[in-house]
Amino acid sequence: MFSCLSPGALGLPLDHTAAIDLALAHGFGGVDPDPEHFRTLLADGGLEAVSAHGAALRAKGLQWGMAGLPIALDASAEEFRAALGSLPDALGLLTAAGVTAVGTWIRPMHRTLDHAANWRLHAGRLSLVSEILADHGLRLGLEYIGPKTIWSTERHPFVHDITDARALIAETGASNIGLILDSYHWYTAGETPEDLTGLAASDIVSVDINDARPDRARDEQMDLDRRLPYDTGVIDLDGFMGAIRTAGYTGPVKVEPFMKSLAEQPVDEVLADISSRLDRAITGA
Template identity: 65%
Template sequence: MFSNLSLGALGFSLDHPTAVDLAARHGFGGLDPDLGHLQRLGSPSAVEEFAAGVRERGLQWGIAGLPVDLYAPVTDFVTAVAGLADAVAPLTAAGVTRIGTWLRPMHDDLDYRHNWRLHVSRLQLVADVLAGAGLRLGLEYIGPKTFWSTERFPFLHSLGEARELIADTGARNIGLILDSYHWYTAGEDADDLAGLTDAEIVSVDTNDARDDRTRDEQQDLDRRLPYDTGVIDLDGFAAALRSAGYTGPVKVEPFMKSLAAQPVDDVLDDVSARLGRFVG
């Protein structure tokens, strides 16, 4: 596995060439691709040239964001899927192989069974298009009880449920986005990760949790940097990933507004060191 930079996940809004420069300067192994930037380059040859420059800096690609809203009204969803192949073509030209989204863990109208069927059918359509573009789709389950309990019908919010949903789609290019924060808030431990393989894991996020809240009090958008509090067993999490033979990106996504108020170089020095400890 390699340390991966996502400036957006740290609260910074900088252009993609600057992100590439910062990732190389601060010793990251890779960075998330900016689909919008790649699209604006205008031609496959321009994208390929940009991607070659990224590789020359010693950087790998992390994970792009899926440009389809799984929860859009049906007509909007169908339109988005119809345009998906063209939308992700720059990712293919750049050599990106990973794209991801998160799974909403509740619904006000659909009960668990009907929501499950909706997810399976929509994910099958999306995954089929992405397979043609050489892309693996990562799905992130959301663990905090303070989030999934806010609507009438809770939906999947654990690793086991996410793996079962993926299996139900029958798509061979769907895997997991694992986040230590969701793993912790879902009440899981290293044993729950046993048996996972590199082929099942698309991307990884690592964070810590506040030490003044119980597990069930943790808020999805109020996390801490890795190793800040020791609430989450990051050593056990990392060891399980190594046992799985995981070779992909690991990034930090703490949702801490205070980071963007600090000098970006100071933040990235700190984050890079923390990720270096995690990936070993």
Template identity: 75%
Template sequence: MFSCLSPGALGLTLDHTDAVDLASSLGFGGVDPDPSYFSSLPSRQAVVEHGDAVREKGLRWGIAGLPIGLDAPAEEFRQALAQLPDALDLLTAAGVSAVGTWIRPMHEDRDHRENWRLHVGRLALVAELLADSGLRLGLEYIGPKTFWSTERFPFIHGIREARELIAETGAGNVGLILDSYHWYTAGESAEDLAGLTDADVVSVDINDARDDRERDEQMDLDRRLPFATGVIDLDGFMGAVRDAGYTGPVKVEPFMKELAEQPIAQVLTDIRERTDRAIGAV
């Protein structure tokens, strides 16, 4: 495992080159890629050289966002699917090895069975294109009841169904994005992570929850820094991740706007120390 700087997940706005430099100077093991920055470079070769420069700083890539919505309207999905190979080419040029997205855990009109069929079919298509580019796909389930209960038909919001969905696609390059917040709000324990392997996990996010709310009252975008409250059993969560033999990125994802009001080096040093503690590097 390695600590990964993900400015967006922290609620920070950083130029990509600044994020790379800060990740290197403050002791992170990696940094999230920025496809928009790759697109701004003058050539594919320039993207290759940028990826080489990042690795020369001792950094590894985290995951990029999948530029296609799995539950998007049909025409929008078709257009995004047609554009996907070009986007993936820039990622592979930079040396990125994985992308990720989340499963919307409810729908107002589409019932569970219909939504399941839609996701299986679309995931199979997307996974095939990613496999052609040598890329993995991480899927994140969303746990808070305050979110998945807001529309008529709840959908996948726990690890069991997420794994069943992945298995049904038959794709060997699709795995999980494990997030301690969603794991906690889904009412899961370390036992639910037992049996996972490195091949099953694409990325890991860590955070804590508010200590003045019950589990089913927690809001998706109102989180706390890892180890801040102790509501989430991060030791148990990360122990299960270690038992899986996981080797990929671990990032902090609290979406806290107040972090942007503090000195950047101070914030990121604290984030790196919390991540190292979770990984077991300190």
């Protein structure tokens, strides 16, 4: 595993070049890719410039984290078709830089589609997307959303735990789809380390770690109101990360707390703290 600096996940307004420099300065093992920066390089120097940028990053000893999937699985039919048509060009830019994975989340409820209809929609679309990703040598990470305060807000709940997420992936038959495991969603879904038993490294694409508020019951936790890992001890991060180590996972681990206060603090202090927390999670020390 390697610690990954994801400025967007931390709410830090860092440009891509600064993020790379700060990742090196604070001992991160990688940084999330920035497709907007890649597009700037493409305009100036073509795909060769994008490829050279990725090579330079690797020469510094850093790895790419995960990029966002540039298509929404729950988009309208018209929007999905349009995004699907432009997907190969977007993915070509990522692969030129050496990025190997993209990720997205599963909306855990729907106003009108029942579970069966929504399942068919997602399975079909994931099958289409995974084929295009496979053509570009890319894996897809899927994140389930655990808080009951989200999935219970519309008429039809949908995938919001690891069991259904794995079943949906299996339904597609695609070998390049895996899980984005977030300790916050794992906790709010009522899961334990035993629910991660049997996972292989190939089942996991990316990992996020966070903690939860101590003054709220599990079903009262809000998705955008989290705490930094190890702050409260509400989430069993030792059990969570221990199971992930047992799986043999070697990819990126990042922090995604949705805490606006981080952007108000000196960036070097924030990143030194985040790097230390990630090192603790990865090593188990």
